Amino acid sequence: MGIISMVVNSQDDNTMRRLILNIANLSEKYHQEYLAARWSKDKLLNDWYYAFEFFLDHTLLQGRSDRVSEKVVEAVFEVSEHNRNMIEEGFKSGNWKDLMVKLFERIGKGKVGKRADVNHVIDSLEFLREKISDRNVVKYTVDEVKARGVLQVYGELDGIKQVGDKVACFYLRDVVSLFELEGCVPPGDRRLLLPIDTWVKKFAKEYLVEGAKDPKNDEIKQKILKVCDDYGVSPAKLDQGIWYAGFNSYNVLIEILKQVDINVLIEILKQVDINVANSGMIRLIPYRDLS
Numbered sequence: 414m415g416i417i418s419m420v421v422n423s424q425d426d427n428t429m430r431r432l433i434l435n436i437a438n439l440s441e442k443y444h445q446e447y448l449a450a451r452w453s454k455d456k457l458l459n460d461w462y463y464a465f466e467f468f469l470d471h472t473l474l475q476g477r478s479d480r481v482s483e484k485v486v487e488a489v490f491e492v493s494e495h496n497r498n499m500i501e502e503g504f505k506s507g508n509w510k511d512l513m514v515k516l517f518e519r520i521g522k523g524k525v526g527k528r529a530d531v532n533h534v535i536d537s538l539e540f541l542r543e544k545i546s547d548r549n550v551v552k553y554t555v556d557e558v559k560a561r562g563v564l565q566v567y568g569e570l571d572g573i574k575q576v577g578d579k580v581a582c583f584y585l586r587d588v589v590s591l592f593e594l595e596g597c598v599p600p601g602d603r604r605l606l607l608p609i610d611t612w613v614k615k616f617a618k619e620y621l622v623e624g625a626k627d628p629k630n631d632e633i634k635q636k637i638l639k640v641c642d643d644y645g646v647s648p649a650k651l652d653q654g655i656w657y658a659g660f661n662s663y664n665v666l667i668e669i670l671k672q673v674d675i676n677v678l679i680e681i682l683k684q685v686d687i688n689v690a691n692s693g694m695i696r697l698i699p700y701r702d703l704s
Contacts, residue, residue, distance in 0.1 A: 461548035607638075
């Protein structure tokens with residue numbers, strides 16, 4: 414499947430503004446399809462086990478295909494469902510050995526995922542045991558963000574095995590988005606809502622960080638924050654929109670072709686740089702301007 418980058422040839426201010434606003438608007442699609450349609454806010458706040466599933470659905474996405482990560486999450490909760498007594502015992506005693514044995518039967522080399530996934534699950538459960546009296550990590554996160562912003566909870570998450578900056582930011586961004594808490598995040602901490610994945614890095618290298626072959630994540634975050642301030646856009650929404658545009662590029666193109674006169678599209682493509690040979694990318698004007 415080809416990769417479609419929804420960008421334009423000209424880099425004038427009006428074009429850049431249009432690009433940033435259009436991609437940020439795709440966050441609405443992300444929110445609808447990946448958050449609101451999949452997760453009940455009420456249940457997340459009242460069911461610790463469901464909230465833990467949301468947590469692992471984010472934290473187990475670690476440098477591999479989404480499908481592999483989904484299989485790891487499925488394996489974790491299949492084991493958990495059949496061994497709830499071991500979980501309860503772990504919460505009481507802090508001894509997770511029996512549960513670890515069961516998880517290693519399903520997860521690891523030659524099965525699905527890796528041994529580090531099991532270590533992450535156990536360390537996350539221990540985090541709930543030590544830090545959260547009702548075990549509900551999502552409710553805890555929401556309450557912390559409302560009371561103190563994201564910095565403290567970010568630091569706590571970063572202390573869990575296998576949770577680094579990208580994973581912590583990914584989880585926090587989606588909690589803040591789902592519960593509409595962005596107003597609780599101080600401007601200086603907005604960087605903690607910006608996971609820098611492959612799609613975000615690709616976009617930043619082409620349009621935000623000029624001349625840098627391998628820009629650092631902190632530099633990319635600063636550039637995202639600046640362009641969002643320049644054009645009055647939510648950094649978290651832009652981050653979601655970039656991922657959605659990259660991951661769903663084929664579907665986005667099909668939607669364009671459903672709504673736009675092909676002759677209009679052909680005329681637009683005559684004005685756009687198409688460089689399939691070097692990058693395998695087709696460059697298109699953002700879809701909201703194809704009318």
